[in-house]
Amino acid sequence: MGGAPVSGPIPPQVDVLVVGGGLAGHAAALAAAEDGAVVLQVEKQPVTGGSTVLSAGLSAFAGTDEQAEAGVQDSVTLLHDDILATGFHKNDPRLVDLYCSHQAETYRWLKALGVRYGNLHAAAGQSVPRSHPTDTRRMLDLLASRAAELGVQLRTGVRAQHLVREHGRVVGAVLEASGTAVEVRAGSTVLASGGFARDRALLDKFAPQMALALQAGGAGNVGDGLRMAWQLxxxxxxxPFIKGTYGIYPLPHDGEHGTGIHAIYKGGIAVNVHGKRFVDESLPYKVVGDANLAQPDGRSVQLFDSRVLRASDAAVPIFDFEGRRDSGILVEADTVEELAAAMGLDVAATAATVAEYNRRIRTGEHDELGRVHLSGGVGEIFPLVEPPFYGHLSGTVVLATYCGLVVDRALRVHDVLGDPIDGLYAAGEIVGGFHGAGYMTGTSIGKAGIFGRLAGRSAAAAASGVPR
Ligand SMILES: Cc1cc2nc3c(=O)[nH]c(=O)nc-3n(C[C@H](O)[C@H](O)[C@H](O)COP(=O)(O)OP(=O)(O)OC[C@H]3O[C@@H](n4cnc5c(N)ncnc54)[C@H](O)[C@@H]3O)c2cc1C
Structure with missing residues (x-):
């Protein structure tokens, strides 16, 4: 399928209407169809995919086959505690519980559909390696083809304009296709339209601190679903917790596909134009992203050596250092001084920073910025001594917004007075409350799959009792 355009007449009435063609939408549509619902799924872009197919494809699961094979000791309790700790305990604990109590079955569900996961990685907020990489386009295609077998009608190039509410209940939406507005009646409607990383106006409204940050993510992720729900x-x-991700190459370049790299998590350091480190590089990349925005021009350099380069993994974009070298993004030099000069950094200060970083590791003194590990609580830091040395100019990018609609355990959307809006569900990046004040790698793809599936099931169950 590969996200090919899907056309056809739009049915006037369905059990469940799903808005969005990323992972949350696909999971919701399939789950609703598995429970017997008649489903229409719409995607406003010409092809499905959203941010899901642009992502690094890492899902956070615990207790998996891949972890067992790699000898990684993980547990649902540790996952749970890590999510809360990374979110600075600002997370809605009900949603963290929901994720943790349904992650294993969702992982099995995806694997049963044919989804395969590659080599595990430890990343932001993880006490143990639990980032499971997968080919996200293939994952969506697997979900879509099973959904098609069950009768899900998927339409691309169809935008949900606004929700229709009667007697307090959402009864469908007005859709726009080829310039024509069509009203579709639905027993339940699931908003899975992603976040608003691409909408500068909403970022300025909610996250003015992101003024220097770049923007990435699905082209259609401009907050449509949020605005539709706010209207009700x-x-x-x-x-308040919108953050940018550290590591994107901030200049136009064919080799940058929006993910950036995290050489810092394999042993590199981050230095600003003055040649100074400014953050414990093992912290979550959103925290590093904030610290980076406070540096001159919101930019810095990930500086590393050949030992770090050897940790490159072409299957995981954020660790594909060799790919970046081959595409000409990395600056390479035989000495730290030459590297600093080539990148416009203060040469003497950069050399002194690297020397001091190395000295403290060798002598066992505390790192000046408190760094102990490579990433989170995983891996030992090591001196940067093996030439050639590499530099990656790095900015902060808003990839995803994570905040969003208030939902309950059934993924029903709640209004500002705390009451559920009947007939309206949400899943994926459009949902707030789960991440709290920080983000663990893999929990956004994870959340899209887990909550998408649950939203589809809730929506199907509710729709079956609605007379239309
Ligand atoms: C570069 C990058 C790397 C990332 N890496 C990771 C990672 O490794 N792990 C992780 O957990 N998260 C990662 N994320 C975040 C993650 O990809 C997203 O949060 C997640 O995929 C969101 O899934 P979703 O289904 O909610 O939204 P999306 O996949 O964005 O899908 C939403 C879809 O809804 C459509 N839509 C919007 N409005 C309408 C409308 N009015 N009508 C119809 N359709 C509409 C959009 O066009 C879009 O296709 C990354 C994001 C980016 C950009």
């Missing part, structure tokens, strides 16, 4: 009084949560 929906509540929103976690907006």
């Amino acid at each position: 009084g929906a509540d929103v949560i976690d907006t």
